[in-house]
Amino acid sequence: xxxxxxxxxxxxxxxxxxxxxxxxxxxxxxxxxxxxxxxxxxxxxxxxxxxxxxxxxxxxxxxxxxxxxxxxxxxxxxxxxxxxxxxxxxxxxxxxxxxxxxxxxxxxxxxxxxxxxxxxxxxxxxxxxxxxxxxxxxxxxxxxxxxxxxxxxxxxxxxxxxxxxxxxxxxxxxxxxxxxxxxxxxxxxxxxxxxxxxxxxxxxxxxxxxxxxxxxxxxxxxxxx
Amino acid sequence: xxxxxxxxxxxxxxxxxxxxxxxxxxxxxxxxxxxxxxxxxxxxxxxxxxxxxxxxxxxxxxxxxxxxxxxxxxxxxxxxxxxxxxxxxxxxxxxxxxxxxxxxxxxxxxxxxxxxxxxxxxxxxxxxxxxxxxxxxxxxxxxxxxxxxxxxxxxxxxxxxxxxxxxxxxxxxxxxxxxxxxxxxxxxxxxxxxxxxxxxxxxxxxxxxxxxxxxxxxxxxxxxxxxxxxxxxxxxxxxxxxxxxxxxxxxxxxxxxxxxxxxxxxxxxxxxxxxxxxxxxxxxxxxxxxxxxxxxxxxxxxxxxxxxxxxxxxxxxxxxxxxxxxxxxxxxxxxxxxxxxxxxxxxxxxxxxxxxxxxxxxxxxxxxxxxxxxxxxxxxxxxxxxxxxxxxxxxxxxxxxxxxxxxxx
Numbered sequence: 001x002x003x004x005x006x007x008x009x010x011x012x013x014x015x016x017x018x019x020x021x022x023x024x025x026x027x028x029x030x031x032x033x034x035x036x037x038x039x040x041x042x043x044x045x046x047x048x049x050x051x052x053x054x055x056x057x058x059x060x061x062x063x064x065x066x067x068x069x070x071x072x073x074x075x076x077x078x079x080x081x082x083x084x085x086x087x088x089x090x091x092x093x094x095x096x097x098x099x100x101x102x103x104x105x106x107x108x109x110x111x112x113x114x115x116x117x118x119x120x121x122x123x124x125x126x127x128x129x130x131x132x133x134x135x136x137x138x139x140x141x142x143x144x145x146x147x148x149x150x151x152x153x154x155x156x157x158x159x160x161x162x163x164x165x166x167x168x169x170x171x172x173x174x175x176x177x178x179x180x181x182x183x184x185x186x187x188x189x190x191x192x193x194x195x196x197x198x199x200x201x202x203x204x205x206x207x208x209x210x211x212x213x214x215x216x217x218x219x220x221x222x223x224x225x
Numbered sequence: 226x227x228x229x230x231x232x233x234x235x236x237x238x239x240x241x242x243x244x245x246x247x248x249x250x251x252x253x254x255x256x257x258x259x260x261x262x263x264x265x266x267x268x269x270x271x272x273x274x275x276x277x278x279x280x281x282x283x284x285x286x287x288x289x290x291x292x293x294x295x296x297x298x299x300x301x302x303x304x305x306x307x308x309x310x311x312x313x314x315x316x317x318x319x320x321x322x323x324x325x326x327x328x329x330x331x332x333x334x335x336x337x338x339x340x341x342x343x344x345x346x347x348x349x350x351x352x353x354x355x356x357x358x359x360x361x362x363x364x365x366x367x368x369x370x371x372x373x374x375x376x377x378x379x380x381x382x383x384x385x386x387x388x389x390x391x392x393x394x395x396x397x398x399x400x401x402x403x404x405x406x407x408x409x410x411x412x413x414x415x416x417x418x419x420x421x422x423x424x425x426x427x428x429x430x431x432x433x434x435x436x437x438x439x440x441x442x443x444x445x446x447x448x449x450x451x452x453x454x455x456x457x458x459x460x461x462x463x464x465x466x467x468x469x470x471x472x473x474x475x476x477x478x479x480x481x482x483x484x485x486x487x488x489x490x491x492x493x494x495x496x497x498x499x500x501x502x503x504x505x506x507x508x509x510x511x512x513x514x515x516x517x518x519x520x521x522x523x524x525x526x527x528x529x530x531x532x533x534x535x536x537x538x539x540x541x542x543x544x545x546x547x548x549x550x551x552x553x554x555x556x557x558x559x560x561x562x563x564x565x566x567x568x569x570x571x572x573x574x575x576x577x578x579x580x581x582x583x584x585x586x587x588x589x590x591x592x593x594x595x596x597x598x599x600x601x602x603x604x605x606x607x608x609x610x611x612x613x614x615x616x617x618x619x620x621x622x623x624x625x626x627x628x629x630x631x632x633x634x
Contacts, residue, residue: 059542059627080546087544098539098631102241115544120227159543 004071006167006198007033007056012065014051014221025051026062027221033167033200038193040212041202048221050171053202057090057169058082070166087115091160095172097152099144099159105131105151106140109158116163130158134188150181157188161197168192170201174208186211235557242529249525250565253607256518257566260511260603261573261595265580267504269593274496276420276591278489285359286323287487288316288449288466294482298475306474306483307445319469320462322454325355328433330446338404338429343392349406349429351436351446359450360419367400367415374414374432380439382411387426389416404429409439459491515603519562519610526558526618530625537622538630547623554619555612562611570603 014026025048033039043049054060055067058074067074069089077085091112099108110127118126131137134154136147144152153173160168170189174182186208193199193213203209217224239246290306313326330351338347356362357369365386374381382404389396392404396416403410411431419425437444453462463486464478471478530537537550577593 054628057542080548083541083544083546086542092542094631098535098542100536100539102237111540112543114230115540115546115549120230163544 005032005068006035006037006070007031007200008066008068008071009056010066010068012052012055012062012067014048014055014060014062024221026055029065029218029221029223031216031223033198035166035198036193036196038189038197038199038213039201039216040209040214041200041216041218042204042206042209043218047218049202049218051221052218053169053171053200056200057092058086083115087112087163089166091163091165091168093153093156093160093168093170093173095175097144097149097156097176099152099155101144104141104143105136105147105155105158108144108155109162111159112163127158127162130162131155133161134158148181149177150184153177153181153185154188157185157192161192167198167200170199172203173201174203174205182208231553231556232560235553235560238533238557239561242532245525245529246561249522250561250568252518252521253515253562253565253611254518254569254572256515257569257603257607258573258576259514261570261600262576263507263511264599265573265577265593265595266590267500267507268595269580269590270503271500272592272594273589274500277496277589278493282325282359282361282452282489283493284454284490285450285452286462286466287489288470289485289487290447290449291482291485293476293480295477295480297477297480300475304476306470306476307443307447308449308470309445312449312470312473315469315473316449316451316466319465320451320453320457322457323451324453325353325358326449326451327353327356327359328446329356329448329450330433330436330441331448332436332441338388338392338406343394345388345391347388347427347429348424349431349436351431351433351441353433355452356430356450357417359452360421360425362417362419364415365418366397367413369415369417370430370432375434378434378438379432380409380411380435381414381432382406383415383417383430384413385426385428386416386418387423388429389413391427406431407439411435453490459488462486462488512606515606515610519614522558522562522611522614523617526554526615527621529557530554530618530622533622534625534630537625538627541625541627542631550625551619551623554622555615558615558618559608559611562607562614566607566611567604570600570607574600 009029009031012026012029013024016023016025029048029052041049041052051060055062058069058077069085074082074085100111103111106124106127109130110123113123113126128137128140131140134157136151136154136158139147139151144155147155173189174185177185189199189201190211199212201208201212209215290308293300293302293304293306296302308328310328313328317323317326328351332349332351338345352370353375354370354372357364362369367383370381370383373379384392384396384399384404386396389399393399393402399413399416402413404413405411433446466486467478467484470484471480474483476483540550541547574595577595580593
């Protein structure tokens with residue numbers, strides 16, 4: 001392990017639209033997240049927090065600045081390289097789970113591994129291991145329609161963990177859940193954090209954000225911690 | 226992802242959208258089925274036309290004597306023209322490359338022919354040796370009429386297979402036997418077969434000189450036939466024949482009723498050209514139908530990509546490369562096109578084979594068949610077309626923006 005940040009943003013700028021209807025989504029964002037940190041990104045609608053998460057997840061590019069993920073610059077990556085980097089370094093948890101309805105929980109969890117060099121048996125073994133970690137090994141062969149919202153989100157978390165990523169990005173992970181289930185999911189995130197996982201979570205809910213180690217506030221495309 | 230897993234995923238995707246897959250597959254199936262069917266029918270039409278000419282030499286010229294319809298140099302109209310052996314020499318001299326030149330004189334009524342075992346009424350024709358070349362007769366027993374038979378006016382006969390069967394039971398037994406025509410005996414020296422059907426197989430051929438000596442002493446005949454070079458221009462040939470015969474028989478060379486000329490080669494080429502055109506049309510229509518089927522694959526795959534936008538976005542977010550997404554869509558299009566196209570090919574070939582085996586024949590149609598090369602070309606066209614059909618939607622899928630896709634409902 002090195003002491004260098006797992007994520008380091010330096011003066012990131014991002015604008016949308018043409019010259020006439022230009023929207024500045026990020027206006028010089030600099031941010032460093034250390035390995036094992038649990039960071040909550042908060043901010044009002046339109047503040048730029050989703051854009052920030054998309055850039056962090058290498059789902060979107062930026063106009064200027066520098067982004068180092070695990071000490072490696074992600075600027076100028078080709079689409080193929082970006083896909084490989086996402087697969088290797090990043091795990092995503094979405095608000096609406098984004099499970100494929102025609103796959104079982106096990107197959108959904110194993111999905112990111114299908115884009116690695118692992119064989120089917122190894123993939124299934126690791127996926128089952130992750131399902132056991134989130135307490136759903138008994139539901140491995142259920143489809144998402146046969147699972148509750150909380151269970152779906154746990155499957156999604158297992159999917160995010162299955163590639164053993166360096167950082168997990170969660171976009172409003174409790175946004176579609178009731179308070180009881182939200183609490184379960186947050187407990188799971190805290191457990192992950194205790195095990196040393198780096199987590200970056202975008203949320204609206206202050207009670208959820210309060211459970212993170214650090215809160216980063218985004219307003220008008222700037223970070224104000 | 227292993228090779229088997231990739232195809233399993235593609236099959237699952239096709240199976241998940243059964244109706245859409247079946248509709249897409251039907252488009253390609255129908256396209257290739259129609260292409261094969263049309264090619265087979267085209268071949269059947271071509272063979273039908275060829276069979277119309279198969280019992281005659283395609284480069285034969287048939288000159289028939291008629292009746293004048295124009296007054297000429299003091300002669301009135303309605304005068305019958307008949308040919309003589311001198312005309313044969315004149316035609317041979319006037320038309321370069323004219324061979325197998327022969328008169329054909331048919332005795333006006335089929336004479337009663339009897340032998341030790343049977344009798345009947347048969348058409349009796351007086352000819353020269355070259356006539357069997359023109360009629361494409363095949364000797365099955367004995368021999369055909371030769372030059373010595375003509376020179377010595379031998380009383381010999383060559384029977385069609387059917388007439389030999391009726392008169393002698395077994396055609397092989399006819400050789401050396403005698404038939405009696407109007408009280409004159411003719412020795413059977415040969416039995417022939419012919420593709421022209423029953424009427425031609427009932428014929429009895431005599432040397433023209435023998436027929437003139439015995440049954441019809443006029444030595445005149447109404448039909449002159451010869452084989453000519455295919456290079457001769459048809460209009461020139463007909464005009465030259467009319468000029469020569471008009472001088473010899475004193476009729477107006479422009480009098481079409483006095484002499485009629487049928488140039489089999491000209492007719493064959495005209496019909497052949499027509500069927501070449503029909504075959505071209507059939508191929509264009511067939512390929513068009515196939516193309517329409519492949520376009521439908523492309524269209525449906527575009528819809529499929531749109532419907533699966535969220536899935537594609539998620540796959541990209543978790544690490545699928547644009548290339549892997551592109552291959553996924555292209556393989557699905559290829560799978561649908563190949564399986565349905567292959568089925569269309571097999572069913573099309575089966576239908577053509579069924580038609581062929583059922584013996585369905587008409588004047589212009591027989592033995593439909595799709596040759597192996599055409600079938601292979603169709604199969605390659607499916608594989609190539611299927612890949613191409615998937616290319617546009619596949620590229621669209623590969624370009625899917627995961628952020629937009631994951632917001633997609």
